[in-house]
Amino acid sequence: MTIVRLGSVLRIGLAFAALAAVSPVQAAGKSAAGKPKVLIIMWDGCRADAIVNCNVPNLRKLAFGKWQPGYNGAWSLCGKSIDDARGYSFANHASMLNGVMAAKHDVYFNHQHARCRAKEWPSYLTRLMDADPKIKTCFLYACGPCDWNLCADDRVHNKNFGLDCTGECDYLAKLYAGPDAPDAASLYMEHPDDVGHKKGYYPTSPEYIAAVEENDRNLGKVLAAIAARPTFKDEDWLIMMSTDHGGYHTMHGWRDTHSQTTPIIVAGKRVVNGQMAGFPRNMDMPTTALAHFGIDMSAMNLDGRVIGGELASWGPAKSIDEGLAWYFPMLAKGKYLVNAVKDGPQAVNIGDEEYFNPNRLFSNFATNKPCLWIGGCSGTVVGAYLEDSVDMFLTPKPSFAMTMWVRTSADANEEPCIVANKDMSRPGSPGFAMTCGDHTERTGPGICLKFGTSKGEDVKIGTFDVEKGKWTFYAIVFTPEKQIWFYQGRSDGKFHWVCERGGNALLASGLPLHLGQDGTGAYKYNYSQFLDDIAVWKRPLSIGEVKLIFDAGRKKKQVKDLLKIDLKTGADADFIDTTEKAGIGIEKGKK
Numbered sequence: 001m002t003i004v005r006l007g008s009v010l011r012i013g014l015a016f017a018a019l020a021a022v023s024p025v026q027a028a029g030k031s032a033a034g035k036p037k038v039l040i041i042m043w044d045g046c047r048a049d050a051i052v053n054c055n056v057p058n059l060r061k062l063a064f065g066k067w068q069p070g071y072n073g074a075w076s077l078c079g080k081s082i083d084d085a086r087g088y089s090f091a092n093h094a095s096m097l098n099g100v101m102a103a104k105h106d107v108y109f110n111h112q113h114a115r116c117r118a119k120e121w122p123s124y125l126t127r128l129m130d131a132d133p134k135i136k137t138c139f140l141y142a143c144g145p146c147d148w149n150l151c152a153d154d155r156v157h158n159k160n161f162g163l164d165c166t167g168e169c170d171y172l173a174k175l176y177a178g179p180d181a182p183d184a185a186s187l188y189m190e191h192p193d194d195v196g197h198k199k200g201y202y203p204t205s206p207e208y209i210a211a212v213e214e215n216d217r218n219l220g221k222v223l224a225a226i227a228a229r230p231t232f233k234d235e236d237w238l239i240m241m242s243t244d245h246g247g248y249h250t251m252h253g254w255r256d257t258h259s260q261t262t263p264i265i266v267a268g269k270r271v272v273n274g275q276m277a278g279f280p281r282n283m284d285m286p287t288t289a290l291a292h293f294g295i296d297m298s299a300m301n302l303d304g305r306v307i308g309g310e311l312a313s314w315g316p317a318k319s320i321d322e323g324l325a326w327y328f329p330m331l332a333k334g335k336y337l338v339n340a341v342k343d344g345p346q347a348v349n350i351g352d353e354e355y356f357n358p359n360r361l362f363s364n365f366a367t368n369k370p371c372l373w374i375g376g377c378s379g380t381v382v383g384a385y386l387e388d389s390v391d392m393f394l395t396p397k398p399s400f401a402m403t404m405w406v407r408t409s410a411d412a413n414e415e416p417c418i419v420a421n422k423d424m425s426r427p428g429s430p431g432f433a434m435t436c437g438d439h440t441e442r443t444g445p446g447i448c449l450k451f452g453t454s455k456g457e458d459v460k461i462g463t464f465d466v467e468k469g470k471w472t473f474y475a476i477v478f479t480p481e482k483q484i485w486f487y488q489g490r491s492d493g494k495f496h497w498v499c500e501r502g503g504n505a506l507l508a509s510g511l512p513l514h515l516g517q518d519g520t521g522a523y524k525y526n527y528s529q530f531l532d533d534i535a536v537w538k539r540p541l542s543i544g545e546v547k548l549i550f551d552a553g554r555k556k557k558q559v560k561d562l563l564k565i566d567l568k569t570g571a572d573a574d575f576i577d578t579t580e581k582a583g584i585g586i587e588k589g590k591k
């Protein structure tokens with residue numbers, strides 16, 4: 001066995017300044033903010049990461065508080081579908097209307113709308129009209145041959161547009177311009193899901209992206225019609241958007257992070273700008289709508305809660321080097337690897353030539369910069385571990401991030417660990433492992449993140465499809481809100497993530513964090529492939545920070561090239577903008 005020890009070569013352990021600001025949305029009624037109005041937008045099959053992979057300026061305006069003067073935006077890109085049904089459409093759309101889970105509304109699967117217990121658990125539109133018969137309501141749906149009338153209330157202005165989302169939005173825009181404008185409306189658009197089933201959700205197909213972007217253009221007409229209302233300045237709009245599920249390849253509908261990581265956006269005058277705390281859920285939208293109208297919900301026993309008032313306790317730091325604990329941009333010095341950032345040329349003895357073969361210079365960054373190659377062969381265990389990493393996960397509020405570039409060419413029939421502190425020989429053992437070759441319930445084999453739980457079970461996140469022979473970016477982030485994020489940045493520039501609840505995760509194993517091995521360092525399957533630009537932080541990275549590192553890597557810039565960037569230039573404000581000139585970027589940060 002050959003296991004070597006990597007020193008902690010860069011320790012910049014500044015305390016992470018949490019962006020804590022909590023201020024609940026207050027029930028509106030007819031307040032000074034104006035006459036309450038609500039629009040709930042339901043996009044079928046919209047992955048959370050579609051928000052960065054697609055050009056959706058209208059959604060971005062809503063999310064980032066830039067829709068209209070006086071309007072704020074709250075967003076979450078780790079939203080959740082309902083917990084007690086698989087990621088199917090009807091179950092979640094019922095919840096987006098009535099604010100309760102499947103145990104109450106009884107719709108667990110598609111085409112079960114007839115089972116919906118709408119009398120016991122009426123839609124928020126019905127509840128609004130019950131409270132005030134003068135409130136005008138509307139539910140428009142474009143869902144192909146389905147009869148999506150889950151409201152089961154003739155007082156609601158229902159209309160089915162088949163698959164014509166454009167006609168649907170034109171219709172609603174016209175309604176908003178006329179005397180029959182609804183005070184509360186739900187707008188259900190099937191388009192992304194329809195295309196995702198045919199052409200794929202992840203890895204993102206061009207057709208899926210086009211469908212999401214077409215939805216956004218159609219939404220833009222509705223939003224413009226709202227803003228053009230003669231009475232707009234006297235109105236208090238709350239506009240929310242979410243989805244029923246995401247998707248993987250051409251599928252969805254199982255308990256899986258690809259299906260159950262969703263976008264949620266809340267735009268309104270009293271919404272708190274920024275990333276929402278925790279895991280907002282799609283069924284929170286109707287509850288939040290009722291609160292906006294000042295409806296007393298105390299006896300309703302809804303499962304949804306009011307969202308848009310509480311910010312995440314974590315977010316981007318001032319600079320990338322905050323909390324950076326280990327960093328390995330490798331430079332060759334004989335059989336040693338030298339840290340290139342700080343205290344150089346302090347050699348980090350990485351052991352035998354098994355670890356670094358100068359004839360195999362496949363770095364993501366330049367041909368003369370070697371990457372880390374975990375060598376070894378069957379029966380010869382090799383790997384490396386991070387010094388002092390055992391205690392890093394012994395905290396009730398996880399605070400960890402790791403980014404790296406991975407190049408793998410082989411089909412892995414075993415399950416080699418790319419990074420891990422988990423004992424892979426014991427299923428359900430504490431700790432986590434990023435592995436190659438495993439799969440979840442219905443995904444194909446790929447790159448998985450697995451963690452043990454207090455129930456002694458393993459939870460698997462992903463998988464992400466392997467890009468054979470190409471450098472692909474990965475990141476793992478654990479947040480104090482018990483979110484477990486797993487990212488992939490692909491060679492085509494698409495940036496994907498999934499996020500899982502980690503409330504019962506046991507991330508500390510008592511074993512150090514290894515590269516190319518499991519936590520014991522004695523696992524029989526080495527990761528005999530390539531790693532590059534490996535960085536570990538003792539704080540969570542925001543989505544914007546992770547995307548900054550990915551985008552920089554595509555431009556051959558390493559983490560060490562980003563250390564001085566002032567993130568106050570808006571990594572998180574910019575991450576949503578995928579255009580080249582938006583400048584996630586290095587150049588902008590160096591100004």
Ligand SMILES: [Zn+2]
Nearest residue numbers: 044045089244
């Ligand atoms: Zn759906």
